[in-house]
Structure formats: C-alpha cells, structure tokens
Amino acid sequence: MSSDRQHSHPDVVITGIGMVTPAGADTDTAWKATCAGQPAGATDPRLVRAPVDFSCPVTGFDADELLGVEARRMDPFTQYALVAAREAYIDAQLAGGDLDPSRVGVVLGTGVAGLGTWQEQGARLGARGARAVNPLTVPKAIGNIAAATVSMKFGLRGPSLSVATACATGTTALGLALDLLRAGRCDVVLAGGTEAAISPLVSTAFDRLKALSRRRDAPALASRPFDEHRDGFVLGEGAAVLVLERAAVARARGRSAYARVLGYGESSDAYHLTAPRPDGQGAQLALQKALDDAHVRPSDVTLVNAHATSTPQGDAIEARVIENLFGRNAAVTSTKGVTGHMLGAAGAVEAAFTALSIKQGLIPPTANFQTRGADIPEIDIVHGTPRHIPVSIAVSNSFGFGGHNAVIVLGSTKT
Known part of the structure; x- marks a missing residue:
C-alpha cells in the first residue's frame, strides 16, 4: 500500500454477506462450490422454446419455504434480494436496537427488474382481459421494489435507493453505499444487486445480439472466461447483499469485518450501445480512479476479480487492461465460470467473493479455463484449483452495456 495513503474519509468495512446464486442459495454453499470450480451451467426447462436452452439457474431456493405467503406478492428478483439481505443482516448482527434505523440505508440495484411479472401479466391481459391482471403487478415489477422491500422488512429508515447501470449495477450500488457512509449520511448500508431475468425472451434477445454461448451439447462447460474456445456468456440469476458500515460503528458493536472498502471508481465509455471501447480506455479509467481513490498503487494489488463474461471481445479487452495496469503481479480470476453472468447482480456477487478471498486467503479458480485464448495476454489467471495466498x-x-464501468477496491483488515 502506498505510504502516502490519505485518511480524508472514515474507514468503511464489510461486516455481513448474503448470497443467492447459481453456485448455491446461501453464502457458504456458493463459496465452497466456487472455490471447487463447479460450473452451474445446465439445460433450463424455462428456456425450452429459446434458441439457447441452458442457463446458470439458482437451485435449492424455495421461496414459499423461505419467505412464506409474502413470497406470492414478490417477483423472484425481490425474493432473491430479500433472502440475501436477511442472511447479510443476520451475519452482521444488525438486530438488537443499538443502531439508529434512520441512519441505516439500502442501495440495491437491478438491471432488468420484474420482467417475468410483466410478461406473465401481459399474457393474462391478452388471453383473459383486464380483470385477470393482478392489481399488484406494478409494485411487484418496478425496479425500486427490491430495495424498498428490504427497508420495510427490517425497519430501515435511511435512504432506500435503486440503481441501474446494466451489468455494472451491483458494483455501482456498492460505490454509492460507500459515498453515503463517507459523507456521514449513514452509519450502515445494505448494498448489492439482484436479478431474475432468465426467460425465453431475454435469452433470445441476448442470442440475437450474438452475446450468448451456443454450447448446447455441454452447458456446464459453456461459461469459460479467457479461454481459447469461449463463445459467449451464459445467463445467470440471483442476488448478493453486503453490509457496509463505518469501521468505528463496527468496532463499537464489537463486530469483526471481512474486508475494508478502500476505494471506488467509475467511468463511461461514451462509445457504443453494447460493445466496449476496443482500446479499453473506459475500463482502465475506472480502474485507475478506483486505485487513486483507495490511494494504492497497481503494484499493491494482489487479486483482480475480473468482469470477464466469456465473450470473445470483452474478455480480450479487459485482459489487455489488466496487463497494462498490473502485468503479472496480480492473480486474476473470473467467478463467472461457475455462476454464469448474473447481470445486475454480478458485481455484488463478485465483490462478496473478493471479500471472502481476502478474509480466507483463498482465490477461487476460473472454472472451465483450459487453454489461454490467442488474444489473451500472459496475465496470471488462476485456474484448475484454488490458490492459497494472502x-x-x-x-x-x-462493465455494462451502454459503457458503464465500475470498480471497487477492497483490502485486508490487517493492513
């Protein structure tokens, strides 16, 4: 870490993690499967009519069992968010009355929100008329409702915000939470992303963009970041919520932390609806801003959890940016080999995995990576087995469609 690190902001730490992912419907299960490099890609009966009939679905998630009758009033994107938030809330031991609820916020983003609800109710309208449409359609489907539901469930009366920056959403939410804590507007923020967008329409739409893998004969092998034979991403779903709080508040509560939140950076490519800038300047700018905000040098970085979605163009551009900034000094992994691309939830899930890597000194492998693509520079890609290093x-x-770039920098609590 840079010796001239400034302390112009209060320290912020992560004290709770909750996850619902294709690798597992809770944090411990997801972490173990990801460290084991067990890909979640499988044929998905929801996609039987789509050109690409496989995904990385959430399994082991029973909304009725986990949420009771209230599950019926929620789109799956809110169900995932609430279950993840509850796990994070319990993990951080936020219950007990020692916090002012007006200073506890929620920042929870989504890329697609309640598309399934809109589709279902649209079909009802067409088939049976207006009286068949559920009166709760709007509050089930609108993008802010996951954040609102979490705040209502736990009686949190600070800011309740939803963000949407496509596939950068989860990381953008963490950056906004960090701003709220640094500005003194909150003492604690539950932040993350959620997505439940696996449907024939979404799958077909992404396939029409030529963004999805078509490896129908071996869906478990389809998400293969940085690999020579990558041919597109695999749709995933789920949620992750992290509890961020001022370090002084965590100490006063007697809570230990997974990691420190050192910095955040964001930028816009200002280039194209779906394609990243070929020169990677937008991504590199966000990375450099994040490092500057954290007051660390590229040589200080041990691990890069890459966005790497398994697309030919995106992985190559990001790999060159990583090489430009870090060379071979940082280990690189992409957990999307296991989870697929969870869209608006991806950044939060990957930040959670990164915090666990810091806490446990263990870097998950990039699942399905076998042969480096000819267009991938000699960066240090962790693969095969997890790597045990501090x-x-x-x-x-x-990085998201529309050129949204977001980077979070985390650090050990021991530094």
Missing part, C-alpha cells in the same frame, strides 16, 4: 488488496471489475 490477499492484501483486491479489485473487482464490472
């Missing part, structure tokens, strides 16, 4: 400083990258 992780002092890590970055997690997220």
Whole structure:
C-alpha cells in the first residue's frame, strides 16, 4: 500500500454477506462450490422454446419455504434480494436496537427488474382481459421494489435507493453505499444487486445480439472466461447483499469485518450501445480512479476479480487492461465460470467473493479455463484449483452495456 495513503474519509468495512446464486442459495454453499470450480451451467426447462436452452439457474431456493405467503406478492428478483439481505443482516448482527434505523440505508440495484411479472401479466391481459391482471403487478415489477422491500422488512429508515447501470449495477450500488457512509449520511448500508431475468425472451434477445454461448451439447462447460474456445456468456440469476458500515460503528458493536472498502471508481465509455471501447480506455479509467481513490498503487494489488463474461471481445479487452495496469503481479480470476453472468447482480456477487478471498486467503479458480485464448495476454489467471495466498488488496471489475464501468477496491483488515 502506498505510504502516502490519505485518511480524508472514515474507514468503511464489510461486516455481513448474503448470497443467492447459481453456485448455491446461501453464502457458504456458493463459496465452497466456487472455490471447487463447479460450473452451474445446465439445460433450463424455462428456456425450452429459446434458441439457447441452458442457463446458470439458482437451485435449492424455495421461496414459499423461505419467505412464506409474502413470497406470492414478490417477483423472484425481490425474493432473491430479500433472502440475501436477511442472511447479510443476520451475519452482521444488525438486530438488537443499538443502531439508529434512520441512519441505516439500502442501495440495491437491478438491471432488468420484474420482467417475468410483466410478461406473465401481459399474457393474462391478452388471453383473459383486464380483470385477470393482478392489481399488484406494478409494485411487484418496478425496479425500486427490491430495495424498498428490504427497508420495510427490517425497519430501515435511511435512504432506500435503486440503481441501474446494466451489468455494472451491483458494483455501482456498492460505490454509492460507500459515498453515503463517507459523507456521514449513514452509519450502515445494505448494498448489492439482484436479478431474475432468465426467460425465453431475454435469452433470445441476448442470442440475437450474438452475446450468448451456443454450447448446447455441454452447458456446464459453456461459461469459460479467457479461454481459447469461449463463445459467449451464459445467463445467470440471483442476488448478493453486503453490509457496509463505518469501521468505528463496527468496532463499537464489537463486530469483526471481512474486508475494508478502500476505494471506488467509475467511468463511461461514451462509445457504443453494447460493445466496449476496443482500446479499453473506459475500463482502465475506472480502474485507475478506483486505485487513486483507495490511494494504492497497481503494484499493491494482489487479486483482480475480473468482469470477464466469456465473450470473445470483452474478455480480450479487459485482459489487455489488466496487463497494462498490473502485468503479472496480480492473480486474476473470473467467478463467472461457475455462476454464469448474473447481470445486475454480478458485481455484488463478485465483490462478496473478493471479500471472502481476502478474509480466507483463498482465490477461487476460473472454472472451465483450459487453454489461454490467442488474444489473451500472459496475465496470471488462476485456474484448475484454488490458490492459497494472502490477499492484501483486491479489485473487482464490472462493465455494462451502454459503457458503464465500475470498480471497487477492497483490502485486508490487517493492513
């Protein structure tokens, strides 16, 4: 870490993590499967009519069992968010009345929101008329409702915000939470992303963009970041919520932390609806801003959790940016080999995995990576087995359609 690190902001730490992912419907299960490099890609009966009939679905998630009758009033994107938030809330031991609820906020984003609800109710309208449409359609489907539901469930009366920056959403939410804490507007923020967008329409639409893998004969092998034979991403779903709080508040509560939140950076490519800038300047700018905000040098970084979605163009551009900034000094992984691309939830899930890497000194492998693509520079890609090394400083990258770039920098509590 840079010796001239400034302390112009209060320290912020992560004290709770909750996840619902294709690798597992809770944090411990997801972490173990990801460290084991067990890909979640499988044929999905929801996609039987789509050109690409496989995904990385959430399994082991029973909304009725986990949420009771209230599950019926929620789109799955809110169900995932609430279950993840509850796990994070319990993990951080936020219950007990020692916090002012007006100073506890929620920042929870989504890329697609309640598309399934809109589709279902649209079909009802067409088939049976207006009286068949559920009166709760709007509050089930609108993008802010996951954040609102979490705030209502736990009686949190601070800011309740939803963000949408496509596939960068989860990381953008963490950056906004960090701003709220640094500005003194909150003491604690539950932040993350959620998505439940696996449907024939979404799958077909992404396939029409030529963004999805078509490896129908071997869906478990389809998400293969940085690999020579990558041919597109695999749709995933789920949610992750992290509890961020001022370090002084965590100490006063007697809570230990997974990691420190050192910095955040964002930028816009200002280039194209779906394609990243070929020169990677937008992604590199966000990375550099994040490092500057954290007051760390590229040589200080131990781990890069790459956005790497398994697309030919995107992985190559990001790999060159990583090489430009870090050379071979940082270990690189992409957990999307296991989870697929969870869209608006991806950045939050990957930040959670990054925090666990810091806490446990363990870097998950890039599942399905076998042969480096000819267009991938000689960066240090962790693959095959997890790597046991101390992780002092890590970055997690997220890049979204429309040119949204977001990067979070996490650090060990021991530094």
